[in-house]
Amino acid sequence: MKITIALDVDGVLARLHDEWLRRYNRDWDDNLQVEQITEWEIHKLVKPECGTHIYKYLDDTTIYDHVLPEKDAQEVVQRLRADGHRVVLATTSTPKSMGRKYAWAKHYGLVESTKDYIEVGDKGLLRADVLLDDYIGNLEAFKGWSVIYNQPWNKINHHTLGINLRAIAVTRVLTLSGFYDTLCRWLA
Numbered sequence: 133m134k135i136t137i138a139l140d141v142d143g144v145l146a147r148l149h150d151e152w153l154r155r156y157n158r159d160w161d162d163n164l165q166v167e168q169i170t171e172w173e174i175h176k177l178v179k180p181e182c183g184t185h186i187y188k189y190l191d192d193t194t195i196y197d198h199v200l201p202e203k204d205a206q207e208v209v210q211r212l213r214a215d216g217h218r219v220v221l222a223t224t225s226t227p228k229s230m231g232r233k234y235a236w237a238k239h240y241g242l243v244e245s246t247k248d249y250i251e252v253g254d255k256g257l258l259r260a261d262v263l264l265d266d267y268i269g270n271l272e273a274f275k276g277w278s279v280i281y282n283q284p285w286n287k288i289n290h291h292t293l294g295i296n297l298r299a300i301a302v303t304r305v306l307t308l309s310g311f312y313d314t315l316c317r318w319l320a
């Protein structure tokens with residue numbers, strides 16, 4: 133069975149937080165580590181004087197000059213395509229950073245053309261069979277198979293987001309190769 137697979141970029145295929153926190157720590161004299169980002173609303177974890185300014189870093193498209201792909205990203209995307217599946221990247225951008233992640237994905241061989249790339253603010257509108265994402269809110273909105281990519285910020289606090297995890301069928305994967313193996317089991 134050949135399916136359509138939507139893959140999130142930030143926090144899934146792209147190790148955005150490494151560079152995001154590097155810039156934050158440099159500018160605000162802090163030492164915040166990725167493992168310490170235990171909730172989605174990162175502005176609550178940075179220094180109060182920084183606060184929501186943390187999101188301004190995402191408007192600076194040079195951040196993607198330094199963002200590296202997640203482990204096995206290229207290999208897993210290539211294997212899924214070689215298996216005959218339709219693989220698209222589905223990402224939410226800030227207005228100022230729109231388009232930048234296409235160039236990033238192209239550079240790392242994760243897309244072949246713009247047909248493989250969607251910028252979408254509401255992932256509930258995606259028409260794909262599977263969505264792999266690190267934000268539980270996106271997975272709640274999505275209508276197909278929802279797979280959560282394990283990250284420190286999606287392990288707890290679903291209740292504070294007003295999300296009822298039991299209302300949606302969510303599978304958790306720890307790695308991209310683990311995602312590939314899960315899909316293979318489902319489709320066997």
Ligand SMILES: [Mg+2]
Nearest residue numbers: 140142143266
């Ligand atoms: Mg994400």
